[in-house]
Amino acid sequence: MNVLILGSGGREHAFAWKLSQSKNLQNLYIAPGNAGTANCGTNVNISVTDFDSIKNLVWEKDINLVLVGPEDPLVKGIHDFFLNDEVLKDIPVIGPKKDGAQLEGSKDFSKQFMFKYNVPTAKYGTFTKETLNEGLNFLETLQPPFVLKADGLAAGKGVLILHNLAEAKNELKQMLVDAKFGNASSKVVIEEFLHGIELSVFVLTDGKSYKILPAAKDYKRIGEGDTGLNTGGMGAVSPVPFANQEFINKVEERVIKPTIAGLNKEGIDYRGFIFIGLMNCNGEPYVIEYNCRMGDPETEVVIPRISTDFLDLLVGVGNQTLHEKSYGTTEQTATTVVMVSGGYPEDFSKGFEVKGLSETNGSQVFHSGTKLEGDKVLTYGGRVFAITSFGNSIEEAVTKSFKNAEIISYTNKYYRKDIGKDLMALSK
Ligand code: AMP
Ligand code: GLY
Numbered sequence: 001m002n003v004l005i006l007g008s009g010g011r012e013h014a015f016a017w018k019l020s021q022s023k024n025l026q027n028l029y030i031a032p033g034n035a036g037t038a039n040c041g042t043n044v045n046i047s048v049t050d051f052d053s054i055k056n057l058v059w060e061k062d063i064n065l066v067l068v069g070p071e072d073p074l075v076k077g078i079h080d081f082f083l084n085d086e087v088l089k090d091i092p093v094i095g096p097k098k099d100g101a102q103l104e105g106s107k108d109f110s111k112q113f114m115f116k117y118n119v120p121t122a123k124y125g126t127f128t129k130e131t132l133n134e135g136l137n138f139l140e141t142l143q144p145p146f147v148l149k150a151d152g153l154a155a156g157k158g159v160l161i162l163h164n165l166a167e168a169k170n171e172l173k174q175m176l177v178d179a180k181f182g183n184a185s186s187k188v189v190i191e192e193f194l195h196g197i198e199l200s201v202f203v204l205t206d207g208k209s210y211k212i213l214p215a216a217k218d219y220k221r222i223g224e225g226d227t228g229l230n231t232g233g234m235g236a237v238s239p240v241p242f243a244n245q246e247f248i249n250k251v252e253e254r255v256i257k258p259t260i261a262g263l264n265k266e267g268i269d270y271r272g273f274i275f276i277g278l279m280n281c282n283g284e285p286y287v288i289e290y291n292c293r294m295g296d297p298e299t300e301v302v303i304p305r306i307s308t309d310f311l312d313l314l315v316g317v318g319n320q321t322l323h324e325k326s327y328g329t330t331e332q333t334a335t336t337v338v339m340v341s342g343g344y345p346e347d348f349s350k351g352f353e354v355k356g357l358s359e360t361n362g363s364q365v366f367h368s369g370t371k372l373e374g375d376k377v378l379t380y381g382g383r384v385f386a387i388t389s390f391g392n393s394i395e396e397a398v399t400k401s402f403k404n405a406e407i408i409s410y411t412n413k414y415y416r417k418d419i420g421k422d423l424m425a426l427s428k
Pocket of ligand 1: 122147149159161191192193194195198277288289
């Protein structure tokens, strides 16, 4: 089979690495890819939202399956574009259509969906410019901290957590009236704050059946001890010690089954990943958000733990035979440590030469933001690498990741040295 992966991050490198181990893979293309994906297949310099160029590529290279990494092309309707095209309509796209992608693309849609299908989540209200006063009143009924969410996609910046009421009211006005996040904040969801420990559970579904992929914990803040600005993710660990089988069973019964049943009732034919962001509140799962894709850097620990053929699972998603596919995971712990460009998540410089890659050992180095220039690897993003390692404990795994993060060098390198530390303390 010939496969096309859309995206250019660590997630897509992990997909490419795993697919390149599949016995049925013939040619692999990644658009646009990075210096790491170039070792697994052929990069093609096309944007993930340039649907016409993607069509030409699929046609030209005789692609049999398309795996979509990021949410943007899904929310913009790449799957619908394929289904509505005479030439493309029979080529499976892994990732939901526009209707299913609303689970991520609209916070209001996803909250309504959760309430309709009894999926446990924080209580909320949705407000617009016209109902600003109701929104201000609703804030008065909540205890701090206050959670404000822009309804639409806002490049991961649309969620604000505020500690005092006056500040929350002011931000609500800025979002609704001053369009702080543009059109994305023309509706704002205000939510009750959930106290607990966060984790993510990933589901692969063909719309009828599903496989529960390994759970992972992500480290979102830039600074050690979970301080400083939010990032795309600075590291991840899988499995998550506090997500034991009893907890996962609750997630399956209370969240996964009603979600799949709800999608069916809504007439949404969902084929792809569902990323369920959860809060574990005293052992009870509450959904913080859905995403219509895999997480990054969670993919860099989740996918390596899958011990069966990944392409076979994706084929099952495409033709709705997922229930027939064998699926297994390794018991070992995987950790990933994300190396970033100093300054990230704010302004940073890129284009620095990376050294030491060939001296790493005992880890899988996934590229997140790199570019090839001749035979040189240059930094090309905020997140540059995700260093994934296996071990019999978090400590054993993460020690290998840190060792290799030390070996790799580039100007303004930074990574958190406390990935997994909180979980090690919990599991002692
Ligand atoms: P989201 O984009 O919805 O994942 O929100 C970003 C982050 O804000 C989440 O990962 C949580 O850490 C936090 N968050 C969102 N909603 C809540 C909530 N209702 N209670 C507590 N924390 C939240
Ligand atoms: N690491 C969180 C995300 O991919 O959204």
